Amino acid sequence: MxxxxxxxxxxxxxxxxxxxxxxxxxxxxxxxxxxxxxxxxxxxxxxxxxxxxxxxxxxxxxxxxxxxxxxxxxxxxxxxxxxxxxxxxxxxxxxxxxxxxxxxxxxxxxxxxxxxxxxxxxxxxxxxxxxxxxxxxxxxxxxxxxxxxxxxxxxxxxxxxxxxxxxxxxxxxxxxxxxxxxxxxxxxxxxxxxxxxxxxxxxxxxPKPENGRVPAYAGGPFYDVEKFWVLDDMDPRWHQITNLDHDVGLCGDDAGLNIFEPKYFLISGTPTRPNVLVDKQKIVAKPGQKILIRLLNASYSVLQVMFEGLEVQVISVDGHALNKPWNQWLTIAPGTPFTLPTAQRYDILIDTGSPANQTKTGYTHKVHFEFQHWITRKVHNAGDKMYEGRAFTTITI
Missing domain, CATH: 2.60.40.420 (Cupredoxins -  blue copper proteins)
Structure with missing residues (x-):
């Protein structure tokens, strides 16, 4: 109307x-x-x-x-x-x-x-x-x-x-x-x-609705559950400096911002701790439903992601649908880690009724996130029970 x-x-x-x-x-x-x-x-x-x-x-x-x-x-x-x-x-x-x-x-x-x-x-x-x-x-x-x-x-x-x-x-x-x-x-x-x-x-x-429903992209799959996961890391020293000076680091200013040492890690604004479920960001779906996860790496780390027990499909990367003969959906097997650099987006589809996933219903599956140093690829603050760069949430079907 x-x-x-x-x-x-x-x-x-x-x-x-x-x-x-x-x-x-x-x-x-x-x-x-x-x-x-x-x-x-x-x-x-x-x-x-x-x-x-x-x-x-x-x-x-x-x-x-x-x-x-x-x-x-x-x-x-x-x-x-x-x-x-x-x-x-x-x-x-x-x-x-x-x-x-x-x-x-x-x-x-x-x-x-x-x-x-x-x-x-x-x-x-x-x-x-x-x-x-x-x-x-x-x-x-x-x-x-x-x-x-x-x-x-x-x-x-x-x-x-x-x-x-x-x-x-x-x-x-x-x-x-x-x-x-x-x-x-x-x-x-x-x-x-x-x-x-x-x-x-x-x-x-x-895209515009098709048959009364909005697909992931024009001609693409429909979904029943949608979730936004935005991953971020924060270095408190940077926040203290920047809050005092909006122009810090510009105009030839050397403020030490070449050193990035994050202590805090977040999923969609929710602060995390290693080995503690981020309950606010969990997903609950019914058997047979399709889940669409819009994943953004807003951190300054290499983000490693791993889905336990579920086969997932990447159907779009950086706003571009993988729907051409030369760039079809990417299927990721259960337990297989994959990485995203800063600012990359993945649209991830989980078909709970697919042959690979229909036997996985009735269970809760963990999704693990690791924030890795860009050069060493080591997890930030490894071994620290408060500040280690690991987080997880769950998908329950």
Whole structure:
């Protein structure tokens, strides 16, 4: 069902633009059944752009990287009415770790759908293929950006500060969701530290429903149970430094951030301890159901994953479905470990009714995660009963 909206500065139909302040009544494409957006059009933010006020001032080199990036609140080039609208603020999020200490993190807030709530990871952005999406960033302290990782907008809307600008107060990012998949969004100002601080969240693009149900991708499998697993590691020293200086490590600054020694490990914002079940992230399914797990490695470690007792299939990697003759689904046998580097996403399908799994029903199966050092490939803090980089949760069928 479509919605009719009367708004200042909107377009009469997607593609055209009215002058600011001009009213129009329009019919908006409906949001998908799983969408986390509010219906567009949202704020009008079009108008002329002074492109000399974007990019990098002067000549940039390794020594002055991060020194001379423009900041501001420009209009959105080629502003077009969106049917899916989001607002993201920047806020502090304090997380209590297993040793009782509180770690200061940052997160994107969602004042439209979850006002006042502090979430880690940041609230889900979920849209449907074909949606024209606006994400309004409202910065508070310091400048920030939003990069929609894996999405292909214009350079101006890509949220990479050093090729466009950093948002001082607010800016409306615009993109069209072209194909279904699992993506994520994060701040791309001082990427290494702001991502570590927690400024990231999942971004899901659903295909359009087929026969009343939403598949994993167009023409792909349907699923009954969906779970998001976002794995992260945190070095408290980095958080102490970055919380005092948003620009730490830029502009030739040597703050010792070449050394990363994580003490805390999380699954979808839930702190973990080695050999202790992460109950909040477990999965429960009925025999015959299909489980879709959207897995993101948001850590700065090599993430090793192993499913006990269940055959799993990787059906999509980094937002791209494995549905071609040259890149078909990857079947992983029970007990076989596999690894993901930083920022990689796997969509994992578990068919509990398949010949390999139907005899495994009525049981609880462990899923193990190891956070490994990038160079040595050793588990972080191996042998430490509090800080070892191991975690597990379960799947019960």
């Amino acid at each position: 479509t919605s009719t909206t009367k708004t200042a500065g909107a377009t009469a139909a997607i593609g055209g633009t009215l002058a600011a302040g001009e009213a129009a009544t329009q019919t908006m494409p409906p949001l998908g059944p799983n969408s986390t957006a509010v219906p567009g059009p949202g704020d009008y933010n079009g108008g002329s752009i002074d492109f000399t006020r974007t990019g990098v001032k002067g000549k940039e080199s390794f020594g002055n990287f991060g020194c001379d990036t423009f900041d501001g609140n420009p209009n959105t080039p080629d502003w077009t009415t969106a049917n899916a609208y989001f607002v993201r603020t920047v806020q502090n999020v304090d997380v209590t770790m297993p040793d009782g200490k509180k770690l200061r993190c940052w997160g994107f807030g969602d004042p439209l759908k979850a006002p006042g709530r502090e979430l880690l990871p940041s609230p889900l952005i979920r849209v449907q293929e074909g949606d024209l999406v606006h994400v309004k960033l409202q910065s508070s302290k310091g400048t920030h950006t939003i990069h929609h990782h894996g999405i292909e907008p214009t350079t101006f809307n890509d949220g990479v500060g050093h090729v466009s600008f950093e948002v001082k107060d607010d800016y409306v990012y615009q993109f069209q969701a072209r194909h279904a998949g699992t993506f994520f969004y994060h701040c791309h100002k001082n990427t290494v530290t702001h991502f570590e601080m927690g400024l990231y969240g999942l971004l899901i693009v659903d």
